[in-house]
Amino acid sequence: MLSYRRTTPPLSALAATLAAAAVLVTSGCTTPPDRSGGAEGAPGPAGSALAAVDTLTVKGRAPKTGYDREKFGRAWADVDGNGCGTRDDILKRDLTGVRFKEGGCKVASGVLADDPYTGGRIDFVRGRSKVDIDHIVALSDAWQKGAQRWDADKRRRFANDPLNLLAVDSAANRRKSDGDAATWLPPNKAYRCTYVAAQVAVKKKYGVWVTRGERDAMKRVLGTCPEQRLP
Numbered sequence: 090m091l092s093y094r095r096t097t098p099p100l101s102a103l104a105a106t107l108a109a110a111a112v113l114v115t116s117g118c119t120t121p122p123d124r125s126g127g128a129e130g131a132p133g134p135a136g137s138a139l140a141a142v143d144t145l146t147v148k149g150r151a152p153k154t155g156y157d158r159e160k161f162g163r164a165w166a167d168v169d170g171n172g173c174g175t176r177d178d179i180l181k182r183d184l185t186g187v188r189f190k191e192g193g194c195k196v197a198s199g200v201l202a203d204d205p206y207t208g209g210r211i212d213f214v215r216g217r218s219k220v221d222i223d224h225i226v227a228l229s230d231a232w233q234k235g236a237q238r239w240d241a242d243k244r245r246r247f248a249n250d251p252l253n254l255l256a257v258d259s260a261a262n263r264r265k266s267d268g269d270a271a272t273w274l275p276p277n278k279a280y281r282c283t284y285v286a287a288q289v290a291v292k293k294k295y296g297v298w299v300t301r302g303e304r305d306a307m308k309r310v311l312g313t314c315p316e317q318r319l320p
Contacts, residue, residue, distance in 0.1 A: 138286035138319050139311040145289065146298040148234070156232045162245035165222075175249040179222050183256035184213055205284070206261035208277040213256075221259040224248070225284065226291045229267035234298045243295070252320065253291045269299070271306040282314035290319040 133139025158164070165176040173181075173194035181187055184199030201211040201220050213220045228236070228248060236244055247253065265273045270288060274281050285307050292299060299307070311317055 133311065133315050136318065137311075137315060138282075138289050138317045139308065139315050141289050141293055141319055142299075142304060142307045142311065145292055145304065146296070147301055147304050148298045150233045150300055151235075151237065153229060153233055155237060156229055158228065160232070160241075160244060161228050161236075161248035162241065164248075166245060166249055168246060168249040175251075175254065176222050179251065179254045179256055180213065180220070182251070184220075190215070201256055201258075204258045204261075204277075205255060205280045206257045206265075206275040206277055208279070209258065211258060219259045220256050221262040223255050223257045223262045223265070225253050225255055225287045226297060227265070227267035227269075230269050231295070231297050234292075234300075235296060247295055250291070250294075252287070252294065255287075269303045269306075270310065271300065271302040274306075274310065281310050282317045283320075285310045286317050287320050293319070 132143060133141075165174040167174055169175075169178070171178070177194050177196050180196040180199065183201065184196065185202050187199040188197045189195060190197040195215070196213070197215050199213045201213060203209075204211055206223075211219055231247060236247065239247075261276065270285055275284050289307060289311075291297070
């Protein structure tokens, strides 16, 4: 009579094979922990704008209900007590060749030699200018991400803080509207790292939160310049 060699593996080998298969199935179906906060790339160097992104609170955008520019106080108030409105303070800071009218406050003319948003040159003449003073973090954006809970004094300080203000091309500013980093970035790509770092600094200073998409957009930009510092 012919004899046949047993081909069924021993029970111990079979058990080991089934255990290994279970590990493969489990590892293929389980999402590893999100240690980067869900954004792309590694954490930034200590003290960098990229690292600071991870200190911002991530929440959904609240409704815009109740927003009004007047909730942030009278436009361009003299919050630093120097006798000049904030708009003229920023024009004096950001323009070159500045000339004044009515003493040393009201800027009559000057040149925005290198517009941050477009990279272009803009001549400023009071009353017929194509220069706006932009809120780097828009007031409406802030309203939907925490500012509606602030008192009037904090909103006034936010709206007039030089850290959050920049002289820019008016057309680019109006295209931005109240967009955040997820929906609008300056066409001038060379300025994007500086711009996003400024947004991070403002939101960190005032406790304005970011959406998940905004946080990820900030990290994508700052990932190209990981040594970028906060202003």
